[in-house]
Amino acid sequence: MSEVLVVVEHADGSVKKVTSELLTLARTLGEPSAVWIGPGYSEAAAATLGEFGAAKVYVADGAQYIDHPVAPRAEVLASLVSEQAPSAVLIASSADGKETAGRLAIKINSGVITDAIGISADGIATQSVFGGSTVVHSKVTKGTPIFTVRPNSTPPVAAATTPTRVDVSVPVSEVAMKAKVTGRTVAQKDGRPDLSEAAIVVSGGRGVGSPEGFAVIEALADSLGAAVGASRAATDAGWYPHQYQVGQTGKTVSPQLYVANGISGAIQHRAGMQTSKTIVVVNKDPEAPLFELADFGVVGDLFQVVPQLTEEIKKRA
Amino acid sequence: MKIAVCVKQVPDTWAEKKLRSDDSTLDREAADGVMNELDEYAVEEALKLQAAHGGEVTIVTMGPERAGETVRKALSMGADAAIHLVDDSLHGSDALATSYAIATILDGRGFDLIFFGSESTDARMSVVPAMVAERLGVAQLTFAQKVDVSGTSVTIQRTTDYGFETVEASMPAVLSVVEKINEPRYPSFKGIMAAKKKPVETLSIADAGLDASQLGLSAAWTVVEDFAARPPKAAGTIVTDEGDGGVKLADYLATQKFI
Ligand SMILES: Cc1cc2nc3c(=O)[nH]c(=O)nc-3n(C[C@H](O)[C@H](O)[C@H](O)COP(=O)(O)OP(=O)(O)OC[C@H]3O[C@@H](n4cnc5c(N)ncnc54)[C@H](O)[C@@H]3O)c2cc1C
Numbered sequence A: 001m002s003e004v005l006v007v008v009e010h011a012d013g014s015v016k017k018v019t020s021e022l023l024t025l026a027r028t029l030g031e032p033s034a035v036w037i038g039p040g041y042s043e044a045a046a047a048t049l050g051e052f053g054a055a056k057v058y059v060a061d062g063a064q065y066i067d068h069p070v071a072p073r074a075e076v077l078a079s080l081v082s083e084q085a086p087s088a089v090l091i092a093s094s095a096d097g098k099e100t101a102g103r104l105a106i107k108i109n110s111g112v113i114t115d116a117i118g119i120s121a122d123g124i125a126t127q128s129v130f131g132g133s134t135v136v137h138s139k140v141t142k143g144t145p146i147f148t149v150r151p152n153s154t155p156p157v158a159a160a161t162t163p164t165r166v167d168v169s170v171p172v173s174e175v176a177m178k179a180k181v182t183g184r185t186v187a188q189k190d191g192r193p194d195l196s197e198a199a200i201v202v203s204g205g206r207g208v209g210s211p212e213g214f215a216v217i218e219a220l221a222d223s224l225g226a227a228v229g230a231s232r233a234a235t236d237a238g239w240y241p242h243q244y245q246v247g248q249t250g251k252t253v254s255p256q257l258y259v260a261n262g263i264s265g266a267i268q269h270r271a272g273m274q275t276s277k278t279i280v281v282v283n284k285d286p287e288a289p290l291f292e293l294a295d296f297g298v299v300g301d302l303f304q305v306v307p308q309l310t311e312e313i314k315k316r317a
Numbered sequence B: 001m002k003i004a005v006c007v008k009q010v011p012d013t014w015a016e017k018k019l020r021s022d023d024s025t026l027d028r029e030a031a032d033g034v035m036n037e038l039d040e041y042a043v044e045e046a047l048k049l050q051a052a053h054g055g056e057v058t059i060v061t062m063g064p065e066r067a068g069e070t071v072r073k074a075l076s077m078g079a080d081a082a083i084h085l086v087d088d089s090l091h092g093s094d095a096l097a098t099s100y101a102i103a104t105i106l107d108g109r110g111f112d113l114i115f116f117g118s119e120s121t122d123a124r125m126s127v128v129p130a131m132v133a134e135r136l137g138v139a140q141l142t143f144a145q146k147v148d149v150s151g152t153s154v155t156i157q158r159t160t161d162y163g164f165e166t167v168e169a170s171m172p173a174v175l176s177v178v179e180k181i182n183e184p185r186y187p188s189f190k191g192i193m194a195a196k197k198k199p200v201e202t203l204s205i206a207d208a209g210l211d212a213s214q215l216g217l218s219a220a221w222t223v224v225e226d227f228a229a230r231p232p233k234a235a236g237t238i239v240t241d242e243g244d245g246g247v248k249l250a251d252y253l254a255t256q257k258f259i
């Protein structure tokens, strides 16, 4: 069976959920080999990758691969593609993932498709474009197809193997070292799931009214094990940190359930959440455009509805 | 300091966007064209750096004739000059071709900083800046929420999932910006008048020394097989809160197995 490279997304040594989705998807195209780039590869990481069917793990371990943004990752992948001649390369649709895909495409002279939500066995990708209004099927016609795949688009299915570890050492070129990471500032993590990967997202908008108002949103999120999101009106006002913004210029999320509270549904907000599987809207204005997307909506004051919902969920747990 | 800003004309954010039934490319006639929103932030950042450090700001765009409107807008915001690559054979270019064309135009003109938006609102790929950096072999400083220039060194804050990375490089460098970086100015009346007299260099692919076999729909590395409007979503259930809205919502979530 042909080999399919799957680039591992990892943080603090652990494999992110999107990687198990990509491995699952890769199995429909061939035999997945995971590619770990950066420091911190561990037994635990190997176990997760094996659980989802990685036959091999190429490990490029070393700080030099992450001390310069993006470019070294593309060099490792280009070297693997030329040595292994895989039938495709799958990368998560994160900012780093897309840029890595772009640079790789040029190095190996191959086409790239971004934000795929599915790939068929014969390599045809499905993209959901224009805020979800149009579904496109496209394919790469030159070179080794490179796909970036949106988190939450393939349910992960286990297929246990014991992966063989293959160490790779690709020297980072001078050019790739031209930009250097000199510091990392990590905002306080909130202990909730990653916004872009979460199965459930609970967000708040201008209707939340204040930083304190977000306590109501967080309580609901916690009762559901969800991530918290916010509209730009809420992040611009400083009520909630910018990294939680959902939308055109924030994160694109595609969870199983999206609960929007006090958000009107501007086109830029929709662009970031329109492909959510189930959408719930709480808004006191029955004319709010987001109701058009709602599977279930409540016209009412979020400060009444949301706490009652949270209580109800706790009661039924 | 010589600064370039790459801007793309896109369909108006508020307009319904469509693909053409004949060749599956974006229907640019169906909606008014506007400057890609994030590119306004890129123009603004370039103008701010120019105000602080001196130099010249040149707008670069690839697009049909009417993309000239977007060029004018950037010039009326205050940029000094523009380069517009326009040629029928560019129609249908994919990301590889677009980055090839842009990199070729920029190459050899001595730009110290080359600005981009971090994403277009139509195709939303977020790849062109990284691809241009790769092609030119210069430093990539993308997803910047803050840019500082000191002498020939540039430092940015690269937005990450949870915070930012500080990234440093020497010029020349490719930068892309996120919307948090600044508040773009509106063109003033004076700016609009002045823009009419600013130089716009219009290039065909031959003028730019581009290889036609690498451009346009027929050369694309990717093809659209087919597309369809998403089937309209069945109308949802909307209830009005009469004191039990939260309970009704919990009932719904329970039927959907979320709780
Ligand atoms: C370049 C650009 C990029 C942008 N990017 C983004 C982006 O990434 N993400 C984003 O979200 N926006 C983005 N926007 C902004 C977008 O256009 C909207 O302004 C924004 O989404 C509005 O946020 P909102 O829905 O929270 O606020 P509003 O539109 O003010 O809506 C607030 C809603 O809350 C309801 N409400 C008020 N009080 C209550 C209550 N007590 N109970 C229930 N409901 C209540 C109101 O009825 C109203 O519908 C962008 C805009 C631009 C120009």
Ligand SMILES: Cc1cc2nc3c(=O)[nH]c(=O)nc-3n(C[C@H](O)[C@H](O)[C@H](O)COP(=O)(O)OP(=O)(O)OC[C@H]3O[C@@H](n4cnc5c(N)ncnc54)[C@H](O)[C@@H]3O)c2cc1C
Binding pocket: A112, A113, A114, A129, A130, B006, B007, B008, B009, B025, B026, B036, B038, B039, B060, B061, B062, B063, B093, B094, B095, B096, B098, B102, B115, B116, B117, B118, B119, B120, B122, B123, B124, B125, B126, B127, B128, B129, B222
């Ligand atoms: C719905 C849709 C899906 C597509 N999917 C794919 C795909 O999967 N693979 C593929 O190869 N192509 C694809 N294309 C084609 C792609 O849109 C174009 O090649 C485009 O030029 C690059 O993508 P982008 O606009 O998303 O760029 P981005 O990388 O999102 O743009 C970032 C920045 O690059 C600059 N820039 C981009 N284009 C220009 C320009 N013409 N002139 C000047 N500056 C510019 C701007 O500063 C912009 O802010 C798609 C097009 C559409 C409409």
